[in-house]
Each structure stands twice: as C-alpha cells, then as structure tokens.
Amino acid sequence: MKTVALSIGHSPQDGGSVTTNRKYSEYGFWKLHIGRVKAELERLGYKAVVCNRSEAGGKTPLFAARRCNEIGADLAVEFHFNGADTGIGGTETLHWYSSKNGKKAAQLIQTAMCEVLRLPDRGLKPVRYKDDRGYYYFKETDMPALMLEPAFASSHVTDCDRLETRIDELCLAIARAIDEYFKQA
Ligand SMILES: [Zn+2]
Helix, strand or coil: CCEEEEEECCCCCCCCCECCCCCCEHHHHHHHHHHHHHHHHHHCCCEEEEEEHHHHCCCCHHHHHHHHHHHCCCEEEEECCCCCCCCCCCEEEEEECCCHHHHHHHHHHHHHHHHHHCCCEEEEEEECCCCCCCHHHHHHCCCCEEEEECCCCCCCHHHHHHHHHCHHHHHHHHHHHHHHHHHHC
16 A cells, blocks of 8 residues: 655644735644545545654754655655745645656646646746755655645735635545556556
8 A cells, every 4th residue: 555645834833824814824724624635545545644844853844854754655745835925826846856756746736736726837846956945855755755835825815715715626636646646656
C-alpha cells in the first residue's frame, strides 16, 4: 500500500498568512479541511497520514521534511495558500527542480486544482536555490514532494472566496490526482 504524507503548512504556533476575510490562517484552514483529502485517499486504497512540521520539533520547512521522512511516505504533499502585495491571483504548485516524479505529480495536481478553482493558472514553480520557497523541505525529503498554493487567499478576495466555496471539491480533486500519479508511476 502506498503512503501519502499530507503535511499541513506552517504550525499551530505560526499559522502562516491569513485569509482576506480574516477567518483562517493557512494552518487553521488546512487543519479544518485536510481530512477530506485523507478520507478520499483512503477510499481509493492509500494510507494517508496528516502531519505537521511541529511534530518533528521545529517551525521551518526542514522539519516538515523530517516528519515526512519519518512517516516513510511515497509522496509528500504540503498544503498552503498564497499572498502577494501586487494584486496577482491564481494557482501554482512547487516541486524540486530535478525530481521527475515530483514534477509529474505537480503537473497532475496543478491541472486538477485549476479545473476546480478556475483561477489563473500560474503553473509549476521549480525549487532549486536556497532563496526559493520551501528549499529545505524539497532538499531534505527522501520522496517526491510538492507544495500546493491553490489560491492567493491572503491577498486576493476572489481567490479567497473561490478557495472557501470550492474546498470540498478541491480536496477530492487533489486526492484523485494523487491516485492518478501512482497509477502512472
Ligand atoms: Zn504558506
């Protein structure tokens, strides 16, 4: 049975950015909804483990990698939402620049998220350099790893609204894209 680590971004102490409607931090939002991804993966025959970097004793992406490695996951997916002060919006997915399978999983999930949210498709964001987002998460994970940024929910009102109103559908679509990845692998 394949194992998927569903890593909630940031931590209970440092929730990350906050939705435009001030209702949720990144951590709080995904803590509330990630069970739906887990349930669908389990229905499809996977072991899905919800986890967080704080369980490995730290607040940085390196600890998220350590936790995913401890779980022995075949794929690690970390859940976030985006923010910018330039008014941009849309959906993007980060992967390690040299991981072929990471890129493949990223493409499948990116497509699935775009189909549900119908926000601008900002594409895949390869992570390679120390200044890139989540560098140590991608560098230290033993398995293909992704970070999902489905919407600019902390800075764009439309993105926030879309993420909230379509979250159930989004969770199902992400789980099914993960299933598709393993079927193709
Ligand atoms: Zn984040």
